[in-house]
Amino acid sequence: MKPKGWKDLPPGSVITRPGSATEFKTGSWRTFRPVWVPENCIQCLFCWMYCPDMAIKVKDGKREEFDYDYCKGCGICARECPGKKGQKAIIMVEEGK
Amino acid sequence: MAKVVAVTGNEAVANALRQANPDVCAAYPITPQTDIMQRFSGFVADGLVNTELILVESEHSAMSACVGASAGGGRVITATSSQGLALMWEILFIAAGDRLPIVMPLVNRALSAPLNIHGDHSDGMGARDSGWIQLWSENAQEAYDNTLQAFRIAEHMDIRLPVMVCLDGFIISHSIERIEYLEDDAVKNFIGEFKQLNPLLDVEHPVSYGPLILPDLYMEYKRAQHEVMTKVSKVVLDVAADFEKISGRRYGLFEPYRLDDADIALVILNSAAGTAKDAVDQFRDRGIRAGLVKPRLFRPFPYQEIADALKSAKAICVMDRADSFGGFGPMYMEIASAMMMNGKKPILINKIYGLGGRDFLPEHAELVLSELADVAKSGKARTFKEYIGVRE
Known part of the structure; x- marks a missing residue:
């Protein structure tokens, strides 16, 4: 897509299309990546509740894989995860490793 | 039919705001503006306007509430002076960048320190680069007329920018003058209904104001903001032409006074221009070809038009009621640019001259004109920047 020139812009940088933020993939901001460990997951959905970026996909009441297009790697999910018998179901791994 | 009244500048401006009947007013008191908002709050209490008055805890909040209300889709006003404008600082840029047509009388007052409540132009000149349109007013009549025209200019669909209407603190705001009020109906027809553009309260068409714009697009927005300013002069003149039809009073981008063949000229803003015109008349009576430019539209500045108006002048003195310490006065820098x-x-x-409300007297204007006559004759300036009316 050709980048917009100044003549193409709406006045006052107003965004007139709702929901257009989904076109801006913020996953590239991530330094640490959350990794889901299904065998330790009790499906409490704390991660889904706490995630500020709606980056945890849920289907039929059960969590699935992370949506890495929007996960910024804040680590809140890993911190809140109760895990199973002291074993976390989400661990943070440095990107590129 | 116009109604002739004897009122203060503040009273006249408050009456103009009543006639414009804004949807929202967010106000915080500061001398010498307080009187405007006090009178306006009286109009609200008496049911003479349909305005929601928001009493806020600071000018930063006043301008923030104005931004919200204006983005919401209403006609919005406030008024301030000096430190109040300084406290609004960051929000002024947001009002302009978001293209919100807020109208704000600015009763010009000196900035601290030292603390001073009297009139000078330091406050308005400091907001020069905020993206607001600025109209400056010599007297109560001009302050009233400019306030009415400000709504038309701000709300014009090609413009949608905030407008500041400047008048001198105390000298104009608190002095009683003879002025002519227009009838309420005439004003209503002149200003017209407020037209919304992308209102936040239109839930059928949701919009977002104030997004994060990174280096890939920010400069394009700033370029577009400059572009809209280039359209303002034409709108100001069109609105002035309509205003003349209902008032009989003519306004331009600036007022040229006895300039046509002038060898020497003053450039001077607001109330002091009235005093200086008398001195120009005296010099003309003595056969010295003196003239004067009184800018009205300071942002955007009409460089080419003022350069053309000053074309015959051999020596010009730009009089600034504000200073740039270590630099020239702000108006001087504009005129120097125009001369190019x-x-x-x-x-x-x-x-x-006149900092912190120091009187500008006819003899000050005469001294400057005498110096200009010498400069024009000798072709040499004695000094380029000087303070007048100050004790050694």
Whole structure:
């Protein structure tokens, strides 16, 4: 897509299309990546509740894989995860490793 | 039919705001503006306007509430002076960048320190680069007329920018003058209904104001903001032409006074221009070809038009009621830029006067004109920047 020139812009940088933020993939901001460990997951959905970026996909009441297009790697999910018998179901791994 | 009244500048401006009947007013008191909002709050209490009055805890909040209300889709006003404008600082840029047509009378007052409540132009000149349109007013009549025209200019669909209407603190705001009020109906027809553009409260068409714009697009927005400013002069003149039809009073981008064949000229804003015109008349009576420019539209500044108006002048003094410490006065810098447009180089000197409400007297204008006559004759400036009416 050709980048917009100044003549193409709406006045006052107003965004007139709702929901257009989904076109801006913020996953590239991530330094640490959350990794889901299904065998330790009790499906409490704390991660889904706490995630500020709606980056945890849920289907039929059960969590699935992370949506890495929007996960910024804040680590809140890993911190809140109760895990199973002291074993976390989400661990943070440095990107590129 | 116009109604002739004897009122203060503040009273006249408050009456103009009543006639415009804004949807929202967010106000915080500060001398010498307080009187405007006090009177306006009286109109609200008496049911003379349909305005929601928001009493806030600071000017930063006043301008923030104005931004919200204006983005919401209403006609919005506030008023301030001096430190109040300084506290609004960051939100001024947001109002302009978001293209919100807020109208704000600014009763010009000096900035601290030292603390001073009297009139000078330091506050308005400081907001020069905020993206607001600025109209400056010599007297109560002009302040009233400019306030009414400000709504038309701000709300014009090609413009949608906030407008500041400047008048001198105390000298105009608190002095009683004879002025002519227009009838309420005439004003209503002149200003017209407020038209919304992308209102936040239209839930059928949701919009977002104030997004994060990174280096890939920010400069394009700033370029577009400059572009809209280039359209303002035409709108100001069109609105002035309509205003003349209902008032009989003519306004331009600036007021040229006895300039046609002038050898020497003053450039001076607001109330002091009235005093200076008397001195120009005296010099004309003595056969000295003196003239004067009183800018009205300071942002955007009409460089080419003022350069053309000053084309015959050999020596010009730009009088600034504000200073840039370590630099020339703000108006001087504009006129120096304007002089580059036609490639002519008159001798251009700068006098700083009237800071903190110090009186500008006819003899001050006469001294400057005498000096200009000498400069024009000798072709040499004695000094380029000087303070007048100050004790050694």
